[in-house]
Amino acid sequence: MCGIIGYIGTKNATPILFNGLKRLEYRGYDSAGIVTLDKEFHMKKDVGKVDEINTRLNFSDLPGTLGIAHTRWATHGGVTKENAHPHTDCEGKIAVVHNGIIENYQELKKNLVSNGHKFKSQTDTEVIPHLIEEIMKRGKNFHDSTLSALRSLEGSYAILALHKNERKIVAARKGSPLVIGVADGSYFAASDIPAFLEHTKNVVYMHDSDVALLTDTGMKVFSLLEGGDVNRKVDTVDWDIRQAEKGEFNHFMLKEISEQVETVQKAVQQTKEVVDGVVHSIRNAHGIFLIASGTSYHACLAASYILSKLNKMHVNVVLASEFPHYEHFLTPKTLVVAVSQSGETADVLEAVKYAKARGCKILSIVNVVGSSLTRTSDSFLNLNAGPEICVLATKSYTSQLALFTLLAYALSGKLEEGKKRLNYLWNVIYHLTSATVKEKIKELAEKLKNKEHIFLIGRGLEYTTALEAALKIKEVSYIHAEAFAGGELKHGPIALVEDGTPCIVFVSEETEKEILSNANEIKSRGGYIIGVSPTNNEVFDFWLKVPEANNENPIVQIIPIQILAYQLAVLRGLDPDHPRNLAKSVTVK
């Protein structure tokens, strides 16, 4: 997804904007640009990585203490220099950067072109500066013209806009994330906090339809929804910049895998009243839906097995993008649990909108407090995992699992037992992320790195682990990895097995007998069997030892495969933190 950052203050803007773009890289992008204001606009933009563009165009000689910048993840229009942001109006007096999708841009563009506006790009974004220009022609000032322009936009946006004759930033959001950083005598506006965290921990979370006016003398927020000025409080985040840096690790992915020693414990550090509140909502619900996308969906799937096992409770697990097709069952007594690391996934926000329209109660489980999802929920639980920078979800997944497992224990009146069991896992995870184990996994990665297909099987909870493991491998190494429920093999998938086909088998005490017979079926057709299992077995060609952890198996068994996926990417010369075509938060539908 695109990333935006703006700065107004007393320091040279370019280094602040450049470093901010670097911290937004993990969101996924294909081009970037910066514009600063120093009497005139000074703008440089191009396709490629931020560092590459800087080498070619040298951002550092852009003058001024005010500017906005952008990393573009193409939605409308190809990856070209013309389509890179910032975009300007006909006279080059207005500059805009944008994250989101303007759904009615064709109609707006048609009207603007018929009024003589000349467009330079194929993007939806470019209609914004031209629209502001058109409205200013009718006598409104820049800020009011921007408000009017925003009212005619349909879709989602996080926008920063400048006018070359005015020393101010207009920052607006609807459906895409935008936070304001407040420092002494200066303001930042960015897609998320790591972009300016080194400068300030004081943040203002913008609400949907908020429009902030940032000047040297202060900040004012206008709500298009409420039709007037609003007060937004200044929060202080407890992250420190080291959490948003790689430290001694080569990639955020490996750093965040290693952080799971602590983050699983942090996930369960929930107060008794918070847990009791959630337990009460669950007990009083008539129908429960867990909704999420991607990895968060896999955590919900695992949760459904755990809630069934520990609490004899049925919950519906639905992909957020599919949820609107379920709306017929929803009633005001339905509890919808929306799970999203970023709290900005468009499919999840859309599903929650449907559910709220039906009067459902919304409980969300997020890792970013102040995200859109926390603001549209009746209540939320915080994973406390700290910023997850890598595009791949790793620590947030095991934190989601830990939190769901804790809730399952709490629902059966065993909160303290649950906390104890989950806190104990730290030394299991510590061992599984040790250098010795990584070396062993590297041996496996060497064997698999040139494979075209990898299959993964499991039963029960281990089936959900197989699904998540397949996603990890495919999204970072680009090897086609596919998960099957062990019992499904004979219903078709086993036709795919050829000589040497690798298959990762997740084994637990509960499912050992059946899943090992599935492994033998694959082996007898030439498959190469990798066992993720507490005990070795003759069917295994390669054994990854993981301790039996019963209901906590999903937390423990995914870790070696997170490491395997990472090592496959590195061995294949890929960047684990920036997989192609992917973004950290899918803020468009």
Ligand code: AGP
């Ligand atoms: C997981 O590795 C992927 N990055 C992706 O599937 C992700 O889990 C999904 O987009 C959901 O993101 P969210 O948890 O922020 O909603």
